[in-house]
Amino acid sequence: MPPTSLPRLGRTTVPPHALGYRRPPAETGIVHLGLGNFHRAHQAVHTAAALAHTDGPWGILGVAGRSTTVARALREQEMRYAVVEISPGRTEVTVPAVHTGALVAAEQPDDVLDALAAPGTAVITMTVTEHGYTFSPRTHGLDFDAPVVRADLRGDAPPRTTIGQIVRGLQRRRRAHATPVTVLSCDNLVGNGDQTKRLVHEFAEALPAAERDDLMPWLQSAVTFPSSMVDRIVPATTDVYREAVAARLGVRDAVPVPAEPFSMWVMEDRFAAGRPGWEHGGALFTDDVEPYELLKLRLLNGTHSLIAYLGALDGRETIPDAIARPFIADAARSVLHDEYLPSLTVPADVDLDDYVRQLFDRWGNSALGHRTRQVGSDGSVKLRQRVPDPALLHLRAGRMPHHLALTVAAYLCCVAPPPGFSPGPQAAAMVDPARERLASITGRAPLGSRAADACGVEAVLASGLLGDGLTEHPAFASRIAELIGVIVRHGPAAAAADAFGAVATADARAVGAAEGVAQAAR
CATH class of the missing domain: 1.10.1040.10 (N-(1-d-carboxylethyl)-l-norvaline Dehydrogenase; domain 2)
Structure with missing residues (x-):
């Protein structure tokens, strides 16, 4: 562990040379579900590079599912954490600095739904692993036999599944102002955009008639689901990486993220309400992902x-x-x-x-x-x-x-x-x-x-x-x-x-x- 005498990583203690994006984002334009290591070493890094090239309202609100560890640490560190890019030949430490907040869905479900519904939210991204989509292995459709899915459909408690959270958030959005939004899966699913769209639509179709009839036409016309491919090897955090941050930046970071130098992101350019200039951060856009x-x-x-x-x-x-x-x-x-x-x-x-x-x-x-x-x-x-x-x-x-x-x-x-x-x-x-x-x-x-x-x-x-x-x-x-x-x-x-x-x-x-x-x- 780094010495406790070192200052904690934060807005005033991060060395300027380490910042991936020097201006703290003032506005949230992206809500990300799945506040794990991969998101923080991949999408956040690409977003920092995009904002360093062209500024915009693209701060990221990160949402953890149940674990409070990362969210609590980010709050204590004023949304700062380090990415330790490591290979046999070199180690480089950077601080993306693009997050505007960190929520835990299990503790703050209404705040999460409000964020998904907020008019400034233009993109909803997700890295919840293949397991987080609650689909049937046989049909690849929504697993309606899963108790957690049935509970989310009843709606008598805050939604616990990713698909349930998205649909309930989109319902609030539809009722409040009905502005367009993009839902972008960044998980390892073939045709992850089509798969996410299918699951969201199946959930919405299973709602009571009044809710369904209010939501479905807008969902069809105003919400896009582009596919994407993400690639970066991101191991778990250990004290080795905390010590690397301490040695190179002179600060304590409770939640640094290790990553390899290689990073790739390929997307369909089908965004309903704008997006960061991710191409300036190395992303590739194509019609066929x-x-x-x-x-x-x-x-x-x-x-x-x-x-x-x-x-x-x-x-x-x-x-x-x-x-x-x-x-x-x-x-x-x-x-x-x-x-x-x-x-x-x-x-x-x-x-x-x-x-x-x-x-x-x-x-x-x-x-x-x-x-x-x-x-x-x-x-x-x-x-x-x-x-x-x-x-x-x-x-x-x-x-x-x-x-x-x-x-x-x-x-x-x-x-x-x-x-x-x-x-x-x-x-x-x-x-x-x-x-x-x-x-x-x-x-x-x-x-x-x-x-x-x-x-x-x-x-x-x-x-x-x-x-x-x-x-x-x-x-x-x-x-x-x-x-x-x-x-x-x-x-x-x-x-x-x-x-x-x-x-x-x-x-x-x-x-x-x-x-x-x-x-x-x-």
Whole structure:
């Protein structure tokens, strides 16, 4: 911890050279739901750069869900915090200074709704993770079976879901002044703008007739939902980063944010009531965000998941420690090049070789030390966005995606380990909303015993873990089960070797078949 004798970071104690935006924003134009590290190291930094270029009424009011830690610290520090940009070659500390306030929705629900309804609020942004959208894994629509969703629809208490908060805030806005507004998702969902619009509209359609009829026409005409892709590796805050701020700025910061140097933001330019000049902060605007989304969700996030699960099972605390293991690096290259890459179209302005090289450099950033337990958490929601479509593409073409199967096998060994198998402390520390449910399934059909493996994995897939499509391919479940058995009996390195060997065998057979066809033709 930094010495307590140092002054606390604030408006008068922050060194001017560290400020990302030198004038405190006087007006709030953006309300952001999800006051976590990612928002503070990504959207806030891009906004500071935009305002440094062109001033405007674009201060950010941050809203935490339930935790008071960050919001309280920001208030004590007069909305100042540091971003510690770190790589093996250098460390740079900056203070974005673009927040105008910090609320906690669980404690100040009316204030949150008033902020969403305020006439000066032109953009509502959100980073609440995939889990925060309360959608059904099967339909991708709003999960009307969830008690918290039903409670928000009844409206007899302040809304607790993100979608409920947005709709109730938009209701107040409609009744007060009906000015246009944009809702911008910054989470890792394919078509996150369309997905958010669908959930908001489904919630509104489920309201009582009088409320629905008042809200829906305005919602259709005055509220836009552009899609976006966000990319930056942002680990959890530790004392290492507090000490870095103390050493470089001479102040105490309770909530600094570590981040890698790389940052990317791609958006559709469909804003109903204006926006900051984010292009001056490095953001890219395009009419088609999906290729960038898929590039990131699969090549970065999908591969990242495999690295995290194999690394955790191998006892590696951090992603750099994991990717330094040759068998994990080889598995990462295989799943990226052979299984994810064929499932997407690379945007024309992206140099693929350079992009992939950067990915491995980013994963190997030993100075940052992103933890396997953090990357591996919430896999039941994340993998549903990453694995099914590429896996189905290969399965329908008659190819077994061995490394996608390895991803699922390693995930299940981490969060729902077979009885008698210990995945290690890194895996045990992963947080996952489906952990208990999956454990109850694998407990009924213990994974790791040869006779029950395929049945157990089929039961897991039938539970909706990866949607419905993969349940039609029992061979995929069998392959996952085989790899679980290898992990349990021989460890993750043996499972990666098994997956790689199966790919090599399949390739050899394909070459042999092609040569046979060519010889017959001659």
